[in-house]
Amino acid sequence: MLDFPSTLKEVLDTFKLCLSENKEVYLEHYVAGWRGLVKFLNCLGSVFGFISKDAVNKIKILVTHMEGENGSQYVTVQSMVKYELDNELVDLTKRGIHPxxxxxxxxxxxxxxxxxxxxxxxxxTSNEDGKTSVMCSESYNESLxxxxxxxxxKAAGMAFCVLPGRPAFFEVMNVGPPEQVVAMLGEALPLISDVYQITEEFYAQHNMLDLP
Ligand code: 1PX
Structure with a gap:
């Protein structure tokens, strides 16, 4: 699944599958979502290679856990956190033996x-002449x-400068005309936000928002 995503909609839909009935976050779909996003990132050019490499590396680490002998503990974010905390498999305050x-x-x-x-x-919410590089760097500065x-x-800032403009960007998304992209984003964003919020609260409850 998602080996050949043709549209960004398909990728964002994966995040819909992430939430279980009791609001746990399935790792399988979370990872699939990221895999799909990385493919789109790769379409934007080789300047983003260092970003995509890091994301791929992180995805691989998670998959190794999920396919490992304790894979049954790595079904949801919640089960993973409990398992790793209970078994002292997390470096909590400084980098140590569990990088x-x-x-x-x-x-x-x-x-x-x-x-x-x-x-x-x-x-x-941007208009036709909105600058993707500005949108990207503002979002980056507020978060990552x-x-x-x-x-x-510095490296990220330089990469953002060569982002394609809004029209080309919308084309890469392969969703259809701009109105359709906007509608699709309107549907997908609340779900991404849910997944983010639930993970954030769970990590906060376990004092894990600053893991080294
Ligand atoms: C058509 C639109 C689709 C857009 C898809 C975009 C997908 C973006 C995927 C970004 C994944 C970034 C993961 C970064 C994880 C991270 O923070 N890693 C750092 C810390 O890790 P460590 O193991 O050292 O504690 C690591 O140092 C990161 C290095 C690489 C640089 C990360 C820059 C992140 C910029 C995010 C914005 C992506 C811009 C995409 C342009 C649309």
């Missing part, structure tokens, strides 16, 4: 999901940038 815990890895993608939410919301060192912020 690839599921919890710290997912936290990085979770923060990036906030960027995505802010960015897509700006795209949705706060967790990145200077060098990464």
């Amino acid at each position: 690839e815990s599921g919890c710290r890895t997912l936290l990085r993608l979770h923060r990036a999901l906030r960027w995505l939410e802010l960015f897509l919301e700006r795209l949705r 940038a706060q967790h990145h060192p200077w060098m990464v912020r």
Whole structure:
């Protein structure tokens, strides 16, 4: 599934599948959503390679956990957090012997999901001459940038400058005419926001929003 996503809608729909009835977040769909997003990122050009590489790396770490011998503990974000905390598999205050815990890895993608939410919301409400590079860097500064060192912020800022304009961007999304893109985003965003909020609250309850 999602090996050949033709439209961004398909990818964003994956986030709809993330929430279980009792509001747990399925890792399988979360990871599938990110895989799909990375494909779109790759379409935007090789300047984004360093970003996509990091995302792919994080996805791989999570998949390794999910397919590992304790895979049954890695079904939802909630079960993963409980399992890793109960078994002391997370570095809580400083980097130590668990640099690839599921919890710290997912936290990085979770923060990036906030960027995505802010960015897509700006795209949705922008007008024809809106600048994607500005929308992107504003969203980044409000979210991910706060967790990145200077060098990464600098590199990200440079990459944003070469983002295609709004029309080309909408085309890459492959959803249809701009009105359709806007409508699709309007439907998808509340779901992304739900997934973000639920994960955020769960991490907050467990004091895990600053995992090293
Ligand atoms: C058609 C529209 C689709 C757009 C799809 C966009 C998908 C974007 C995927 C971004 C994933 C970024 C994950 C970043 C995770 C992270 O914060 N990693 C850092 C910390 O990890 P560590 O293991 O060291 O604690 C790591 O240092 C990151 C390095 C790479 C740079 C990250 C810059 C992130 C910029 C996010 C904005 C993406 C711009 C896409 C343009 C549309």
